[in-house]
Amino acid sequence: MIHGQTGEPGRALSANNIALSYDGFQVLHQVSLRVEPGQITGIVGPNGAGKSSLFNVLAGSVAPDGGTVHLGDRDITRLSMHQRARGGIARTFQLARELDSLTVLENLMVAGPDNPGESLWRVFTDRRAIRRAEDEAVDHALALLERTRLLRLANESAASLSGGQKKLLELCRALMMEAPIILLDEPAAGVNPALMDELVAFIIELRGEGRTFAIVEHNMDLIAALCDKVYVLADGRVLTEGTFAEVTADRRVQDAYLGVTL
């Protein structure tokens, strides 16, 4: 069992009739989706379909104009991203530029739940202290790096990682937050096929340990390999939902990807 799995892994994350506009242009129309606990839910669709917008609404970085977001029975629509993170929803972000100057291990240490704070920060900028530290967070970080084969790079600058390794580090940063629900934003972008297989295997392992995932992704191999359920968005609406086989057999989905008017 992965370290740090928090209680209450059994709550669904749901979006209900979400409406969202930017500058008067509606990008989400009555979108509803349910991320079942212990499952991997994919969100796919052509460019501009509204996937990232929906993801931002789920994560709490964008407030919808209408509709609600629930975690289990609790209405979390008005909670900030940080409040949601504390409540058990973590999302991956492209590593911010300032994190490039930190080592791989330091990137994980600053990603822990409830920001580790200044004292911990001082400890972890001292390499000798890293070796001595018996803190649970260090053990957790090192275990994650071992599982993602980044351990040998623990003390290298994050800037030196390949694109795929950065994706793994982003996932590890989300895992450091000890959230049962993880929102993955294009985890396969820039990842080579060998590393992709490792990424897929790792995410499947994490699901086996009780984690819940929602994934926005263009790479259909990754979606096919991982997802229990897939939502297809087009023009800001849910076009269809089902297993990967079901949605890809749907003529409307094929048309949407070919850009044919629906």
Ligand SMILES: Nc1ncnc2c1ncn2[C@@H]1O[C@H](COP(=O)(O)OP(=O)(O)OP(=O)(O)O)[C@@H](O)[C@H]1O
């Ligand atoms: N901050 C913003 N301001 C104005 N319009 C936006 C903003 N973010 C997204 N949009 C618009 O909302 C629509 C949906 O964009 P979104 O990024 O959610 O789609 P997507 O499905 O994630 O696309 P892609 O696959 O290309 O990343 C697009 O028409 C986009 O131009």
